C-alpha cells in the first residue's frame with residue numbers, strides 16, 4: 001500500500017464542492033464568546049479551527065474576508081491590541097457545526113516582555129490542550145516568510161498534527177507580490193510546512209478565498225454534509241505548560 005495518511009488527507013480535501021456552499025457556510029459566522037484565558041473558554045463539541053499568526057500578518061482581515069463580514073474580527077490598525085481568544089460559531093439554520101477561534105497575534109514589538117510571554121503561554125496551552133481543536137490556520141506575510149515564532153508554533157503543534165490535527169499556512173497579502181514571487185515563496189513554504197497545506201491569499205484581490213473556504217469546509221465535513229468530530233488532544237498535552245516553548249527567543 002503506497003498511500004500514506006497525508007496523501008489521503010490531500011485527496012479528501014481536493015474533492016470539489018460548490019464554492020458557494022463553502023462561502024455560504026463561512027458567511028454564517030457569528031460571535032460566540034471571548035476569553036482572556038484558556039480555562040474561561042467554553043468546551044465545544046464541534047471541530048474548532050484556530051487562526052494564528054504574527055501581529056499584522058493579516059489575520060483579522062482574512063477572517064473578515066472569508067466570512068464576508070466587515071467587522072467580525074476587528075482589523076486593527078494597532079497590532080497587538082487584540083489580547084483575547086475570540087470564538088465564532090459556524091453553521092446553517094443556527095446549528096453550530098464548527099467554531100473559528102481568533103487568537104491574539106504574537107511578535108508585536110511594542111508589547112511588554114511579560115505580556116508577550118503571557119500570550120505565548122496562553123497560545124501554546126490552547127494549541128496543545130484544547131480538545132475541540134481540529135485545525136490550525138497559520139497566517140504569514142510572505143515577505144517575511146515563516147519566522148522563528150511561527151516555527152516554534154509549528155513545532156508545538158507537531159505531536160497533534162501526527163494525531164490528525166490539520167494545518168494550513170496561509171500566505172497573506174499576495175497582491176504585494178508578482179506571480180513569479182508568489183510561485184517561489186509557495187514552493188519554499190511547502191518545503192518548510194511539514195506536510196501541511198499552503199495557500200496564497202489576498203483579501204484585497206479576493207485571491208484564494210473560495211479555495212480556502214472549501215478547504216475549511218472539507219475539514220469540518222469530511223463525510224460530505226455530516227459534521228466532523230474533533231481530533232483528540234495528545235496525552236502529553238493534558239499537563240499544563242508553565243513556560244513558553246521559546247523562553248530564550250527574544251520576541252521580535
Ligand SMILES: Nc1nc2c(ncn2[C@@H]2O[C@H](COP(=O)(O)OP(=O)(O)O)[C@@H](O)[C@H]2O)c(=O)[nH]1
Pocket residue numbers: 053054055056057058059060061062074075076077079080105172173174175176201202203204205
Ligand atoms: N495589500 C494588502 N493588505 C492587507 C491584506 N490583508 C491585510 N492587509 C493589511 O495588513 C494590515 C494588518 O492587517 P490585520 O488584518 O489587522 O492583521 P492582524 O494583526 O494579523 O489581524 C492592515 O493594514 C491591513 O489592511 C491584503 O490581502 N492585501
Ligand SMILES: [Mg+2]
Pocket residue numbers: 059060061074075076082105
Ligand atoms: Mg487582528
